[in-house]
Amino acid sequence: MKKTTRSILRVSIILSIIILLGVTLWFNLTSDKKTVQVGDESIDFQLETLNGDSIQLSDINSEKGVILNFWGTWCKPCREEMPDMNRIYNEGHDDYEIIAVNVSEDEQQINQFLSSLDEKLDFPIALDRNRDVTKAYQVGPLPTTIAINKNGIVVDKKEYQLTVEDIYSFVEQSTSE
Known part of the structure; x- marks a missing residue:
């Protein structure tokens, strides 16, 4: 592979990882679900x-x-x-x-x-x-x-x-x- 092609591929992979991490972090921080903890009221089903x-x-x-x-x-x-x-x-x-x-x-x-x-x-x-x-x-x-x-x-x-x-x-x- 040419040097410029490898550089573009590396930058693309790094940007993709950063975007995926950002999306994951955003979903985790904005999620309203919480784990049922000791002391919480039970959830009926x-x-x-x-x-x-x-x-x-x-x-x-x-x-x-x-x-x-x-x-x-x-x-x-x-x-x-x-x-x-x-x-x-x-x-x-x-x-x-x-x-x-x-x-x-x-x-x-x-x-x-x-x-x-x-x-x-x-x-x-x-x-x-x-x-x-x-x-x-x-x-x-x-x-x-x-x-x-x-x-x-x-x-x-x-x-x-x-x-x-x-x-x-x-x-x-x-x-x-």
């Missing part, structure tokens, strides 16, 4: 469950604390934490509900995943087909778990695999007022 029922956060949260567990079938930490959640859930869940929110996978994938587990999960599996709830709660890595207390306030949020102690802590926090 309605989703269909795997068994065809409808589940609405505000209906459940009017009487119970809620633990939202965002997960995917491909997620190994999700697979590893679910049996512990199920065992703790079966110890008694009169004051709270666990909702496992699957992030935009089809029912066949979910059913294959569930059938590969050693035990049946007893808490509801909600289908976030369009990722509306995932986006509303600004969920990034999976698993992400959010505890909402009986007053509808987000009291904890973890973006990693929960230990048994973490799950008990989520239960305790979600049942507080």
